[in-house]
Amino acid sequence: MSTGSVEVVYRGIFQKTLAKNICRGIVFAAKNEGKIGIAFGRYSDSPERNGIPAKQFAVVADTEEEMEEHLSRYEPDNNDVTIAADDTLCKGVESWAWYGLQPINKLLTEGGTLLVASTRSADKLIGEIHRKGKPYNLATVKGTASFSGLWVYKDDHTDVRLLGALAKVAPHLVSLDSIVATISDPLKVTSAKKAYDLVESVSVNTDQGNDEVPFEFEMPGWTKMEEGLVIRGMAGQQEVPGRDGGYVPTRNPTFKKFSTRTMRPVVNFDTCTQCKICWLQCPDSCFDITPDGFYDANMEACCGCGVCEAVCPVSQCITMVNEEAFTDNAGQWEMWTKDKESYSGWLSEKISQPPARTHGFHHLGQYAEEIANDPS
Amino acid sequence: MTPPKTATAKKVDIATARAPRAGSEELISGSEAVAHAVRLADVDVITAYPIRPYDTVMQYVSQLIANGEFDCEYIVAESEHSQFEIVKHASAVGARVFCGSSGVGWLYAFEALAVTAGLRLPMVAMVGNRALDDPGAFGVEHNDALAVRDLGWMLAWVATAQEALDTALIAYRVAEDKRVFLPCAISCDGAFLTHSQSIVNVPTQDMVNSFLPPYDRAEKQLHPDNPITIAPQANEDWVMEIRRQSDMAARRARDVIIEAYDDFNAQFGRGGEPFIERYMMEDAEVALVGMGTLAMPVKVAVRKMRERGKKVGFVRVRWFRPFPTIELQDALSGVQAVGVIDRDYSFGASFFGGVLANELRCALYPMANRPAIVSFIAGLGGREVSTDNVIDITSKVLDAANGGDIDDQDTHWIGVRE
Structure with a gap:
């Protein structure tokens, strides 16, 4: 009996279909294994806006009750895997229900894996990623950021490559076989398997990473807020x-x-x-x-x-x-x-x-x- | 039950407080009375779009302007939505505004109505109550104004042209009070009030000036010298706090209304009790409750029942928002049964009752000795509520009081053809 979840951080609108495809792949792969899967979106601003950091989650559970327990939270905060679909997201995101800059590894569970599509080395990425109080793994799939648009989807296999890599770094969630069973195009099956073989993972300790304290702010209560939705101009x-x-x-x-x-x-x-x-x-x-x-x-x-x-x-x-x-x-x-x-x-x-x-x-x-x- | 900590009003019988005062006596309709109130309040911006029966008020306002008796920005919009949007924005820059509509016209403005309350803009509007268009139906029903009851709009119902004029002046004072800053709609029953003329005391400008201070939005005024943004996008991170602020404003409105009536009574020698009117309630054993112009046949019926030795009284609800929970508990605490006459409907509601019946049942529920409540629907679409109808209603309520077999868990339709 267990549950697991994957957070996909992507850039709206350029990667909205990509993120959706990844989460759909996870849900269908889980179904192939007799588990229950669900996918849902979270966003700070309209995920249709250019470049806005947005999220999709995929949750996998053995039973309906476990699934409900997982979903009864606002946002999964102990993900087995966080996928950054664009490596510039490693600098942190202004995310939904987070007031300030959220480190990309913030919602990752201890020992979980941050999976990034990037042409850069793990070392370079670690320098950008905020330090986490707990150890985790950083895995990279080599590739440029896959950006398309609102009406077009650039099918460059980034979706299946990340899914293949996911099966490697989190086999307890979905196996490569069940991922492959969800893909109909033989060329894309090859891409998924290749990514499974080639994904590189390093462990990241608590003393590694960007030591900047990301900005945060407190939101005022209703007695402190100005009434009538009035926001004062900032003087001078x-x-x-x-x-x-x-x-x-x-x-x-x-x-x-x-x-x-x-x-x-x-x-x-x-x-x-x-x-x-x-x-x-x-x-x-x-x-x-x-x-x-x-x-x-x-x-x-x-x-x-x-x-x-x-x-x-x-x-x-x-x-x-x-x-x-x-x-x-x-x-x-x-x-x-x-x-x-x-x-x-x-x-x-x-x-x-x-x-x-x-x-x-x-x-x-x-x-x-x-x-x-x-x-x- | 511990009574809530809040002010209570002095009880004044409207009928006895009618000494003639300074001002002129005019034979005018309810709509003309509101137009005079708007003139006396020196409203800055008025928008109009025709729909019966509200359109009478825009006719009278334009007549006042044409006659040189009144000066304001008067804009005929291309729809109700624009009509209410224009005054909403004018209110934000500090203009005193007036607007109004009826029936589905009011509903066409719904988006603007919701935001006006949310932004705490003290618009005063007149609703000429009208059925929600079973094509072309223009008779009175209260569902149009009641549609905004949950949004922060204050809602008053009036029964006479005099009360329409007085309540419009009171509405400006309450809505524009900094403790409140909520819009207020004055409901006037279509035809029965909007098109019925009676003698009305129209006060002098000096009297009104001493009662109604100028609209001062102060630090919330949208002006180049006061750089602010009003209504930025607000998501899950702010909306609940904004709602809580509106909740407190609606609570504070209660005391502000009481203050306004106290001052109005002192200044004008009329005005009556805020929130409700009590008619022959001192020794009443059963009571009828309703809103608007059906007060007239109800009062006649109450007198007839009294002649037959039945101790019947009537409570007219003058303010539906804020709802006069305390006053109604007080007025109805001694009676055995209450009959609520709704000139509205809420299909599928508890006991199939109207909006007022269910709101009242909810208000009386915490009382230790709560009376039986029988709910009635009458006068829909402008149908006459006759004295005989009310006598029929009263007999059913008396039956409930005496433990008869009247079903008080159903709603009785009065005057409907079987």
């Missing part, structure tokens, strides 16, 4: 910290939203003409105005939507770069002001990698183009 502007002048708008300290980001803009201040268009068009007002009149994208506020890159009239002044290339939210203008030469080198290195993710499909035929250009 601030100067750039440690500088004379500039303008940093006061921002909401509790809902930051940067965990939505899969790419971030980098700015070439040497070619910037200070035209302000990025500052005007940014839907999240993420640009700080520097004392010398530049526009510095604040990484605590940037959702990575890419509008600034699209509207910038100067060629290669703003470039969207894979989020995985960064380990912190440090300001770029500060870096540039301190040492222009080394910033230039840093910038060239960052923009040399082609984008691995998309921001949705903006024109007819774009999906076909991306598939044709996809090196994987």
Whole structure:
């Protein structure tokens, strides 16, 4: 008699079908073993929004009573496996019913496995993942982030590869045979078996990982909240910290939203003409105005939507770069002001990698183009 | 049972408090009376969309404006939904607003109605009670206004044109009180009140000014000098706290209503008891309970029954939200049986009763010696409730009081063709 659960953390809308497919696979595989399975979604914002961290859970139980006991909780908090469908989620997520930044391994049980689809090594990922008070395992399936869209699904076998790997890291939940029995395409069966064989797992101790304390906040009670759904504007502007002048708008300290980001803009201040268009068009007002009149994208506020890159009239002044290339939210203008030469080198290195993710499909035929250009 | 800690009102008999005061005596309908109240309250923004019988009030308001007697923003919207949305937003920027509708028009505005209460915007509206459109039916039924009873709307029912005018002024004072900030709807029975004229004392502007302070939204006013957001998205993490705040506002409304009636009685020499009207209840052994204009045939029937030596009284519910639990317990504590006449329905409800019957049964349940409650449905779709109907009802209630075989666990339909 036992129950088990898998948390699939994914990026809405790009990976919604992928997450659904993984959970469906788990439920059907459990059924093949005579167990009961159920899948359900949890999300902080609409899972149809670009890049928003969202979740699907799959629960497997031997009996109806065990299943009910498991489901009577708001959200499973002791998952056998957490699957991060995109490795940039390892930096933490602003999740449903969690107020602040939730570490990706937060809901993982002791000794459980965090399974990540990534081209990067376990060592590099551990550096991003917040420390957990208990030991767990980190398993990786080699692969680029599988992003598609609302109306299209890129069937690149990521779903079955993660399912195959799952059977390896958590055989007590579902076996490879029962996973394979749910897949009809022989080529996808091969992919699942290959991932089962190739998945790499390392154990992570309590002293390994990112030691940053993720931000959190307390929510006020009804006697403290202002009545009538009134939210006060936050007064005043601030100067750039440690500088004379500039303008940093006061921002909401509790809902930051940067965990939505899969790419971030980098700015070439040497070619910037200070035209302000990025500052005007940014839907999240993420640009700080520097004392010398530049526009510095604040990484605590940037959702990575890419509008600034699209509207910038100067060629290669703003470039969207894979989020995985960064380990912190440090300001770029500060870096540039301190040492222009080394910033230039840093910038060239960052923009040399082609984008691995998309921001949705903006024109007819774009999906076909991306598939044709996809090196994987 | 320990009585809840709250203020209780002075008992005033409406009939005896009718000394003529300053102001003018006018022969006007219930709708005209509300239009005068709106003028006297110096309302800033009014939106209109025609539907019988509410449309009479918009006609009278526009007449007042055309005659130069009243100045306000008067907007004829393209639907009830827009009509209520416009005043909802105007209220947020600090404008005193008035709106109204009837029947399914009121329901077409439902989304705006729900949010107006949730956002704590003190709109005052007039509902010309109307049946919920069995195509074209425009006679009175109370289900339209009752549809918002759970949302934070305060609901008053009036029986005369004078009461309509007075209650509209009281409604502004209560709704706009900072302790409350909830919208209020004044229900006027279609035709019987909206289209019936009687002599009404229309007070002077000075009298109204000393009773009704200006609407002051203070720190909640949406204004460039006061940068706030109203109504951001609220999910499971905030909604329950927001509901709890509305719950407390609805509780506080009770004391604010009592204060307003005390002041109104002092200022105008009329107004009566807040929440309920008691008619021949001092020594009553059985009581009838109802809302709105059916008070008239009921009072006639009560007098006739008294002539026959039956100790019958009547309690008219003037405020349905907040529900006058304490007053009704007090008024009905001495009687053996109560007959509730609903001009509404709640199909499939407990004992198949109407909304008022079930609410009252619930209010009296904790009483040690609660009376038997017999529920009646009458006057639907504007059908006449005759004196004979009420005498029939009273006989059934007397039967229940005397342990007769009347079924008090069923609801009796009065005046329906078999």
